[in-house]
Amino acid sequence: MNKHTAYALAFVLTVVSVILFMLQPFLISEVVVKAYEGKSSSFITNLIDLIYPRFEYEKNRLGIDFFINKSSQILRRMSALFLFISLITFSYYRFDVFRKFLRDHLYVELVHKRVDVLRKILYTFFLFVASDLTHSLLMRTHVSAFYQPVLLLRIMGIPFPSAGLIGLLSFTLFVSIICVLFNYRAVLFSAISIILFVIMEGLHTSFGKTDHGYTTFMYVLMMFPFLLNESKTKKNDASAWPLLLMRVSICLVYLMSGLEKLTNSGTYWLDHLNFKTLLLLHPTDVGLWIADSVFLCSILAIGGIAFQLCFWLILFVPLRLKYFFLITAVMFHYGNVILLDIGSFINAWVISLSVFVDWEKLRFPVVKRY
Amino acid sequence: MKRKLRKIVSITFLSAVLLPFILVTDLYPFLRFGMFAEPLKYGYEMFSIQIKEKHSQNWLSYNPEYHGLSKSLLDIIVRRYYYTKRIEEFCDEINRIHNNSLREISVVQQIIYPHSASTTSIVYSKCYE
Numbered sequence: 001m002n003k004h005t006a007y008a009l010a011f012v013l014t015v016v017s018v019i020l021f022m023l024q025p026f027l028i029s030e031v032v033v034k035a036y037e038g039k040s041s042s043f044i045t046n047l048i049d050l051i052y053p054r055f056e057y058e059k060n061r062l063g064i065d066f067f068i069n070k071s072s073q074i075l076r077r078m079s080a081l082f083l084f085i086s087l088i089t090f091s092y093y094r095f096d097v098f099r100k101f102l103r104d105h106l107y108v109e110l111v112h113k114r115v116d117v118l119r120k121i122l123y124t125f126f127l128f129v130a131s132d133l134t135h136s137l138l139m140r141t142h143v144s145a146f147y148q149p150v151l152l153l154r155i156m157g158i159p160f161p162s163a164g165l166i167g168l169l170s171f172t173l174f175v176s177i178i179c180v181l182f183n184y185r186a187v188l189f190s191a192i193s194i195i196l197f198v199i200m201e202g203l204h205t206s207f208g209k210t211d212h213g214y215t216t217f218m219y220v221l222m223m224f225p226f227l228l229n230e231s232k233t234k235k236n237d238a239s240a241w242p243l244l245l246m247r248v249s250i251c252l253v254y255l256m257s258g259l260e261k262l263t264n265s266g267t268y269w270l271d272h273l274n275f276k277t278l279l280l281l282h283p284t285d286v287g288l289w290i291a292d293s294v295f296l297c298s299i300l301a302i303g304g305i306a307f308q309l310c311f312w313l314i315l316f317v318p319l320r321l322k323y324f325f326l327i328t329a330v331m332f333h334y335g336n337v338i339l340l341d342i343g344s345f346i347n348a349w350v351i352s353l354s355v356f357v358d359w360e361k362l363r364f365p366v367v368k369r370y
Numbered sequence: 371m372k373r374k375l376r377k378i379v380s381i382t383f384l385s386a387v388l389l390p391f392i393l394v395t396d397l398y399p400f401l402r403f404g405m406f407a408e409p410l411k412y413g414y415e416m417f418s419i420q421i422k423e424k425h426s427q428n429w430l431s432y433n434p435e436y437h438g439l440s441k442s443l444l445d446i447i448v449r450r451y452y453y454t455k456r457i458e459e460f461c462d463e464i465n466r467i468h469n470n471s472l473r474e475i476s477v478v479q480q481i482i483y484p485h486s487a488s489t490t491s492i493v494y495s496k497c498y499e
Contacts, residue, residue: 061449209443263407
């Protein structure tokens, strides 16, 4: 893209952003009111059913204001995203310093040893994930009446499988993971394993509640076949762009989690009462002890959200600070386990953070052998 | 990999990661991260199930983990059936899972308030005798 095209694009995106922001009250209300009263056209009804199936029962529980607010948020978020892309595009082409800064910090060198260590760590953990998923799916065969497939599985027309089919899927998944671990046709088998993982985790998620336990791990594995493919190249200037995508996706996940809290609850999320209610909803011994302290509830709420909003800075900080961010992230996840009984100590989010580590620079005995 | 394909993969992947946040909904396998984002100002509703077996007088808490469901997942399933007025269908299914060995099922609603004590009430009950 040349400079003038980039400026034109930035200008168009800014205009669209402003229009969306200005028109959002008028664009949304009528559509939402009609849908809420069940008077929408069949096209809108089907569209809502497709992307927001919970609307069917949530509208019996929540007032119309909730849905108007949610729909307005969609336009506000679109508007903000367009404005952000516009600013980045303009700055990238206008300011050499900004361009150089991004290039310096977002270039990830392809280090074969690092890819090798990551392959071993992630796919060894993947064995545990596959076993956990298999166990859970087999147990759910008894409650398959509650199965409500997620969009992807609905499109593919996948019903809840029998125990035998779950066994077959799991066996193929295990074989694929082991092949990647032994570096046998790793690109092919890493692709097969992520497809099977997406299907099996999709079946697991298709009971009405989204399980975020393996999300970042799945994002990382989605890019792993590309990383393995890149690492086959012998070129000296090869870039580990899939590794950068893994890192950026994890940063985006934390940032989006923080922004969700602020956009839905505003500053009330920082109030000690909000955090106290969270602790009461997910009671643990330590959590209930903390719930009595206004000071600790406030500090933990502010600290948690600050961490989520600032984690993306890890992409731009020097090496030592990078490890500070990673340790904070590990503490954040184990804090969730201890205080809210969310997740477990064998934690896929923590394992996913391994993509930020420059393994070849660490002096562990296992890495020294290289 | 060719530069163009690399760009397509990168833009598609990052857009897919961002899309659930923009559309405020999950688009599996890409998810929205709205857990605990809603304000807990006005009380939070939770459902649980109590069961009584045919040859027993005692109420037992139905443990969903026995069937691979977490308590929070059971809560969401009950909510779905309760608010779409299909709670009887849900109870029948729970009885079927227990090989029709239940005498009575109760759906218990608990509301946890930030400012005051929580309240508990039975919102639906069904006898099988």
